[in-house]
Structures are given as structure tokens and as C-alpha cells.
Amino acid sequence: MPKIGMEPLRRRALIDAAISAIGERGSLDVTMSDIAGRGGGTPALAHHYFGAKEDLLFSAMRHILAELGRDLREAVAGLSGAARISAIIEVNFSPKQFRPEIIAAWLAFYVEAQRSPSLRRLLRIYARRLNSNLLFALRPLMPAAEAARTAEGIAALVDGLYIRHALKDGAPDAASAIALVEDYLALRLGGSRHA
Amino acid sequence: MPKIGMEPLRRRALIDAAISAIGERGSLDVTMSDIAGRGGGTPALAHHYFGAKEDLLFSAMRHILAELGRDLREAVAGLSGAARISAIIEVNFSPKQFRPEIIAAWLAFYVEAQRSPSLRRLLRIYARRLNSNLLFALRPLMPAAEAARTAEGIAALVDGLYIRHALKDGAPDAASAIALVEDYLALRLGGSRHA
Amino acid sequence: MPKIGMEPLRRRALIDAAISAIGERGSLDVTMSDIAGRGGGTPALAHHYFGAKEDLLFSAMRHILAELGRDLREAVAGLSGAARISAIIEVNFSPKQFRPEIIAAWLAFYVEAQRSPSLRRLLRIYARRLNSNLLFALRPLMPAAEAARTAEGIAALVDGLYIRHALKDGAPDAASAIALVEDYLALRLGGSRHA
Amino acid sequence: MPKIGMEPLRRRALIDAAISAIGERGSLDVTMSDIAGRGGGTPALAHHYFGAKEDLLFSAMRHILAELGRDLREAVAGLSGAARISAIIEVNFSPKQFRPEIIAAWLAFYVEAQRSPSLRRLLRIYARRLNSNLLFALRPLMPAAEAARTAEGIAALVDGLYIRHALKDGAPDAASAIALVEDYLALRLGGSRHA
DNA sequence: AATGAATGAGCCTTCATTCAT
DNA sequence: AATGAATGAAGGCTCATTCAT
Numbered sequence: 149m150p151k152i153g154m155e156p157l158r159r160r161a162l163i164d165a166a167i168s169a170i171g172e173r174g175s176l177d178v179t180m181s182d183i184a185g186r187g188g189g190t191p192a193l194a195h196h197y198f199g200a201k202e203d204l205l206f207s208a209m210r211h212i213l214a215e216l217g218r219d220l221r222e223a224v225a226g227l228s229g230a231a232r233i234s235a236i237i238e239v240n241f242s243p244k245q246f247r248p249e250i251i252a253a254w255l256a257f258y259v260e261a262q263r264s265p266s267l268r269r270l271l272r273i274y275a276r277r278l279n280s281n282l283l284f285a286l287r288p289l290m291p292a293a294e295a296a297r298t299a300e301g302i303a304a305l306v307d308g309l310y311i312r313h314a315l316k317d318g319a320p321d322a323a324s325a326i327a328l329v330e331d332y333l334a335l336r337l338g339g340s341r342h343a
Numbered sequence: 344m345p346k347i348g349m350e351p352l353r354r355r356a357l358i359d360a361a362i363s364a365i366g367e368r369g370s371l372d373v374t375m376s377d378i379a380g381r382g383g384g385t386p387a388l389a390h391h392y393f394g395a396k397e398d399l400l401f402s403a404m405r406h407i408l409a410e411l412g413r414d415l416r417e418a419v420a421g422l423s424g425a426a427r428i429s430a431i432i433e434v435n436f437s438p439k440q441f442r443p444e445i446i447a448a449w450l451a452f453y454v455e456a457q458r459s460p461s462l463r464r465l466l467r468i469y470a471r472r473l474n475s476n477l478l479f480a481l482r483p484l485m486p487a488a489e490a491a492r493t494a495e496g497i498a499a500l501v502d503g504l505y506i507r508h509a510l511k512d513g514a515p516d517a518a519s520a521i522a523l524v525e526d527y528l529a530l531r532l533g534g535s536r537h538a
Numbered sequence: 539m540p541k542i543g544m545e546p547l548r549r550r551a552l553i554d555a556a557i558s559a560i561g562e563r564g565s566l567d568v569t570m571s572d573i574a575g576r577g578g579g580t581p582a583l584a585h586h587y588f589g590a591k592e593d594l595l596f597s598a599m600r601h602i603l604a605e606l607g608r609d610l611r612e613a614v615a616g617l618s619g620a621a622r623i624s625a626i627i628e629v630n631f632s633p634k635q636f637r638p639e640i641i642a643a644w645l646a647f648y649v650e651a652q653r654s655p656s657l658r659r660l661l662r663i664y665a666r667r668l669n670s671n672l673l674f675a676l677r678p679l680m681p682a683a684e685a686a687r688t689a690e691g692i693a694a695l696v697d698g699l700y701i702r703h704a705l706k707d708g709a710p711d712a713a714s715a716i717a718l719v720e721d722y723l724a725l726r727l728g729g730s731r732h733a
Numbered sequence: 734m735p736k737i738g739m740e741p742l743r744r745r746a747l748i749d750a751a752i753s754a755i756g757e758r759g760s761l762d763v764t765m766s767d768i769a770g771r772g773g774g775t776p777a778l779a780h781h782y783f784g785a786k787e788d789l790l791f792s793a794m795r796h797i798l799a800e801l802g803r804d805l806r807e808a809v810a811g812l813s814g815a816a817r818i819s820a821i822i823e824v825n826f827s828p829k830q831f832r833p834e835i836i837a838a839w840l841a842f843y844v845e846a847q848r849s850p851s852l853r854r855l856l857r858i859y860a861r862r863l864n865s866n867l868l869f870a871l872r873p874l875m876p877a878a879e880a881a882r883t884a885e886g887i888a889a890l891v892d893g894l895y896i897r898h899a900l901k902d903g904a905p906d907a908a909s910a911i912a913l914v915e916d917y918l919a920l921r922l923g924g925s926r927h928a
Numbered sequence: 929a930a931t932g933a934a935t936g937a938g939c940c941t942t943c944a945t946t947c948a949t
Numbered sequence: 950a951a952t953g954a955a956t957g958a959a960g961g962c963t964c965a966t967t968c969a970t
Contacts, residue, residue: 154950174457177372180944190952191944201944252457259454262369262447262509271510301523305496308503314457315466328496335530347970349933374960385935390962542949544954564847567762569939580956585941642847649844651900652759652837661900691913695886698893704847705856718886725920739929765965775931776965786965931970939963946955 159197159207162187166208171249174314176205176256206266209257213274216245224281230337232285233302236278237329240306241322246313248320255314278303289337298336305329354392354402357382361403366444369509371400371451401461404452408469411440419476425532427480428497431473432524435501436517441508443515450509473498484532493531500524549587549597552577556598561639564704566595566646596656599647603664606635614671620727622675623692626668627719630696631712636703638710645704668693679727688726695719744782744792747772751793756834759899761790761841791851794842798859801830809866815922817870818887821863822914825891826907831898833905840899863888874922883921890914 165187169178180191180201187194198204219242223235239245261267282299290298306329313320360382364373375386375396382389393399414437418430434440456462477494485493501524508515555577559568570581570591577584588594609632613625629635651657669689676685696719703710750772754763765776765786772779783789804827808820824830846852867884875883891914898905 158950175454179942192946192952192954193950195945196951255454255457258506258509259370259450262450268510275507275510297523297526301500301527304500304503304507304523306503307506308499308501311453311502311506312470312499314453315463315470328492328499331492332496332527332530335527347932353933375962376960386961387935387937387963388933391934396961542953548954565844570941571939581940582942582956582958583954586955591940645844645847648896648899649760649840652840658900665897665900687913687916691890691917694893694897694913695889696893697896698889698891701843701892701896702860702889704843705853705860718882718889721882722886722917722920725917743929764963766963777931777933777967778929780966781930931968933969934967935964936966937964940961942960943956943958945957947952948954949952 155197158187158189158193162189162194162197162204163208163211166204167212167253168249170205170208170253170256171247172252174252174256176260180204202264205257205260206264206270208253209267209270212250212253212257213270216240217274217277219244220278220281224285229285229288230333233282233333234330236281236285237302237306237326237333241309241326243322246310246320246322246325251310251314251320255311275303294336298333301332301336302329305332350392353382353384353388357384357389357392357399358403358406361399362407362448363444365400365403365448365451366442367447369447369451371455375399397459400452400455401459401465403448404462404465407445407448407452408465411435412469412472414439415473415476419480422480424480424484425528428477428528429525431476431480432497432501432521432528436504436521438517441505441515441517441520446505446509446515450506470498489531493528496527496531497524500527545587548577548579548583552579552584552587552594553598553601556594557602557643558639560595560598560643560646561637562642564642564646566650570594592654595647595650596654596660598643599657599660602640602643602647603660606630607664607667609635610668610671614675619675619679620723623672623723624720626671626675627692627696627716627723631699631716633712636700636710636712636715641700641704641710645701665693684726688723691722691726692719695722740782743772743774743778747774747779747782747789748793748796751789752797752838753834755790755793755838755841756832757837759837759841761845765789787849790842790845791849791855793838794852794855797835797838797842798855801825802859802862804829805863805866809870814870814873815918818867818918819915821866821870822887822891822911822918826894826911828907831895831905831907831910836895836899836905840896860888879921883918886917886921887914890917 162183165185166178166183168186169183170176180194183204184191184194194201194204198207216239219239220236223239224232227235257267258271261271279299282302283295286295286298289295309325309328313325357378360380361373361378364378364381365371375389378399379386379389389396389399393402411434414434415431418434419427422430452462453466456466474494477497478490481490481493484490504520504523508520552573555575556568556573559573559576560566570584573594574581574584584591584594588597606629609629610626613629614622617625647657648661651661672689672692673685676688679685680688699715699718703715747768750770751763751768753771754768755761765779768789769776769779779786779789783792801824804824805821808824809817812820842852843856846856864884867887868880871880871883874880894910894913898910
């Protein structure tokens, strides 16, 4: 019995289903049937709402990024300097983000982005925003050139720790991941003082 | 015109073709037809030599790792301490390894490894070997605990820089990648003195 | 033009098509394409309804057995003793069952049953039921041991006549087949009196 | 190192391999590769000696029939009347013939004969010869019409018992099979006396 | 005599997508 | 709004067969 206002609910359910399917399978080659099944619908319904598989996957990635963006905004609100950077780091490894499911989906989208211009654009926008965020907090603490390098280092470390945890069994170890990045930050801050 | 002793040549050609196809497509979902075509054969021939697609892809990954392993061994021969570590870093970003094709294949295999136990095993063996290598060189320079952490940081940075370059257009920038990791190493070495 | 409620119709059409194809070819190695074509569909449709070729073939055999079972039940209703046995014999050689198409399919399934546990189970269930039926009617007419032997003899004769008719051209000769088995029965009945 | 006079040995080895493969698989759809492997050769070699798969299979069936024919001739030599018939029956269920392997191959060839005219011809020739043999022995014992019917009954029983044993697990029970056919014969003989 | 090399043809199966209901 | 029905297209894989050596 079709109800009014079902559209956003359906879309959301399908997106969640897609992320769950991708996370579980560890790659984007999940079937529309599988996704639709998890979302309590049929493949035809998924097409009805998203047009094509590619669009659904794109929406799923956008959803993941949006969630992360929201978490980041909330976490850094009112903070500046080193505290702000620490907050950014912590969000990336928060229980909500640093889950096997999200890690796997993230990685899968990264791979797919090499082929899909729209996905690549999406990921780049996020990367740029993260970079801005880091730079904004780092600039008062060190010279511009070093700030840029530090931002790049932090981002690379975060990505590297994500990919490395994708291969490990069991729950990812957020604490040591955070410690590693914080250490890097501390060295940079300490090092710049002595430079 | 069938000739004798073709097996090693064919196998090599097919492996190269697979890497090339994967690198170009940015993912493992290439067809046997495509691979075989690039390798100058037919899909049936590829099956003849490798049994199944999975085996061919596995062999391709093993080949990439073997090449990297050989390069590493040659690079570190006779070196120790910081020089040894620098050599390891440089090899990872050498023109032969840090190519779009190899970067993309690497990433694709990383993703697939989440599903394929045999691939995961392969990648883990390599990761462990790299870790041993780094630890061996770091141990004389710092306390054991910090050496472990440093090795993990270097490895994460390398992986992170690989994945980040997968999203960039054009030729990857090896120089700045190396600089970033070397910086990290230098900080760790300097920092340990002051700790 | 897809209509609703097609499933039972399609399934039936495909099963009939399978039996027809198998009967014509004289073996189970018919293609899904052939079956689907006869059934007015595509191979994909056949998979949609049956999952896999094996399942379709299994369903076809089950259908043949179900039809035979129904015919048998109707034929023996209310009969007992020799009349019941005669009815059983006649059903096996009735125009509906003793057709080249069905004979060939039967034989093909018999062969396949050596490899397929599920098919073997199916055929065994039928064989056991036929045996029970025969025994039930024979027991009042002769000692238990001889009843068992007679049942086995009748079953073997029926199977033997089926297989022998598979090799003959033209329409199978039901009348003489029935006469042969009835003769055997008469001898057993008469013979037991003199034993 | 190719030797002179290898041809008959190779052919025989390949035929044995074919029978073994067919018997084990329970059907004719064995691969040339499998057969050749068992026979200690390559598929190309099998083609070299037999031309095509069909020819090899045909030769295998002919070999089985020839062996059976030889056994029969030896068994009936010097015998006549009921003893001759008993001998024929016993040969059919002798340890050499009534083996799972041979039973399965026999059945598989029976099925294939529906499609292959040459195989059908082969089997028919054998059937006719068996019939002649039985008739020759039966004629002195009963009227022509009944002799014909008895011969057909015996043949049907034998075939039926073969096919029924194909479905059973474990070693076939020759003793009870022989008893069943002998019983039938005895009934016919006894019955004709009282007719 | 014997085989490694190679392939064309074919089959089962999957899946995104469309369409009528 | 939602779905059962249906399919075209494509892919992995097998295998009998051929050919040069």
C-alpha cells in the first residue's frame, strides 16, 4: 500500500542498503537485486528512485561524505589551533566513521573514482575541504609551506591507516591510529619550534 | 603456428596484459577477453595457462610484489640505518613502481583482498616483510616501541600517498611524496633525541 | 507484454519443453536455450523461474513421476488382488506413459541419477512406492517371500521393456509388453498354487 | 620414444580408459582429456588413433559387446536345452560383466544409441544374436510362439535388472538376479508342460 | 609416433534495465 | 507507488579438434 511521502524514506533505505551491501562485499560490484532486497524493495523500485545503478552508488558515496562532513563541522565548532586539528583527526577515527563497513565502502569508492569522473569530483571536493580545514588550523602555528606539507602528511596518514585497516581482521584499532597521527602532528609542531 | 617452449612467454605476456588492463581500468573487473587480447591470445588460451581468471589475477599481483621485492633487495643491499630506510622509501616511489598503472593495480588488489583470502595472505606477507625491513633498520636508532611506531607510520604514509595519487590526474609526483616520508623519518629521528 | 500470474504457466511450459527436448534428443544434454525456445522464452527466463538447469531438469523428472503417480492412484482406486496388479501394469504401458518421448526421458534420467543424488533419491522414492503398491496387492495371493520376488520381477520386466523399446523405431508396442508382464504374473499366481 | 607395434596397445589402453571413465562418470559425457589421461596419453593422441571422440566411444562399446560375445560363446559351448539357457543367464550376471562400471557404461550407451544410428545398429546386432541364442535353446522345449515370448521375457528381465542395479549403491547382487531369471525360466518350462 | 600449442564454438549463468499492470 | 515479468548483452569457462614440431 503505497503511502504519500515515502520517497525520502525509500531513498534513504536504499542508500543505507547500498552502503551495507558494499561494506559487506568490500567492493562496488554488488547487484541491484541485493541492494534492493536489503532495502526492502525490488530492483525495479531502486531504478524507479535512482534511475540507474551508478546514480544510486553515487548517492551512497555522497551520503557517506555528507555524514562525515556534518560530524567534522560539529567537532571543530568553536575550536582552533592544535585542538581543532585533534578534533578533525578524532572524527576520522570515531566509532561512527572508522567502522569496517565504512572503511570498505570508502576504499571501494576510491577505486571506482579512477573510472568515474563524477565520483572523482566528489572525492576531490571532500579532500579539498579537509585540506582547507587543516590548513586553516595549522596556519597560525607554522609557516605556510610547512603547514601545507603537514596537512598533506596528516591526510596521507589518515588515508593510509584506513587502507591498512581494511586488510586487518577484527575491529579496527582507532586508538593507536589516532595516536600515530597525533604523534605526527606533535612532531611537526615541536619540530617547527626548533626549526 | 604453435612453437615449443611458449609457456613461460605466454604466461609472462598474459600477466603483463592483466596488469596493464587492470591499471587502465582501475579495477579488477576486466574481462579475460580483454586481457587475452592484449596478450596476443584468446580467452581459451588464458584459461589454458592459468586455469581461471582468479588465478591469473593472483599471479599478476604476485608478479607485482615479486618485482617490488627484488627492487627492494637490490636497493638495500649493503645499507643500514637511516640510509637503508631512505632506500626503502625511494624504491616505493621509484619510476618503475610509482606509475599510474601500478598504483591503480595495487589499489584494486587491496580492495579485492578483502574478499579473497589468498590475495589477503599475499598482501600480508609483503606487508610483514616491509615491516621487518624497516624495523631492522630502525632498531639501532631508537627504542623498540618507537621503532615499531615509526615503521607503522612510514608504511601508512606510503600507502596513503599511493591511494591519494590514484585520484590525481597526470603523472604522480614522486619527489614530494619522498620528501614527505623522509621528513617524517627525520622528525622521528630528531625527535627521539629530544624525547 | 508481461502479464501477471505468469509463473505457473511459464513453469509448466518450460517443464513440458524440457521433457520434449529431452525426449527428442534422447538425453539430458539439451541446452537451456533449446528448452527455453520451445517454451516460448529465453534462457534468462528459464533461469528466472528455475534458478539453474539442474533444477529445471529435476522439476521435469518430478513432473513425470507425479503424472505417473496420479495415473496409478486413479487406476488402482477400489481394486485389489490380481486386478489391482493388472491395473498397475496397464498404467505403465498406457498411451500417455509409454510414449517414445517419455520413455527416452525416463531412461535419460535413470542414467543421470547415477551422478545426481537428488535425482537418485527421486527415482528411489518412486521405485519404493511402486514396490509397496505391488506388494500390497500380492501379499494376499502368495507367501511373503514370493510376493517380494514377484514384485521385483514385475518391476524389472517393466523397466526392461522400457529400455528395450527405447532402441526400437516407430511407436512402442504396448499390447505385447502388457501381455508379457501379465503372463509373468499369471505364471507366478498359477505356479504358487503348485509349489 | 615411440616404438613399433604400439598401435594395438595404445588403442586398447584408450578403450579401457574410455570404459573406465564412462563407468565412473555414469554417462558418455566424459572428456577426451580425461580418457586420454587415464590411458597415459594426450587428447591429441586419442584423436590420432581414433579420429574423433564418437569413434572412440563406438569402439569402446564394440569392445564391451565383443567381450560379452566371447564369454557367451565359451559358456554355451557344448550345452543345449535348459542348461544352455542357464549358461547364457549366468554369463550376463558373471562377476566380469555384472560390474558397476560395465553396468553404467552399458546404460550410457543404451541412451546414446537413441541418437547415434551406428551405436543403435551395434546394440541391435547384439540383441538379435542374444535372441537367436535363446531361441535356439528354447525351441526344443516349447512351441515356437512361446519360445519367442520366453526369449523376449528373459532379455527384458536381464535388461531390467541391469538398469535397476544401476541405481543401487554397493556391489550388484548377482545371485538374486540370476535366481529371478532362472525362476522365470522354470515357470515357463513348467507352465508349458501343463499347458 | 607423440605432443604442446592454440582456438572456435558453444553453454550456463548473471544482471541491469525496461515495461505493463 | 510498486512490482512481477521479461530480456539483451556479456562474461567465464569447457572442450573437441587441428596443427606444427
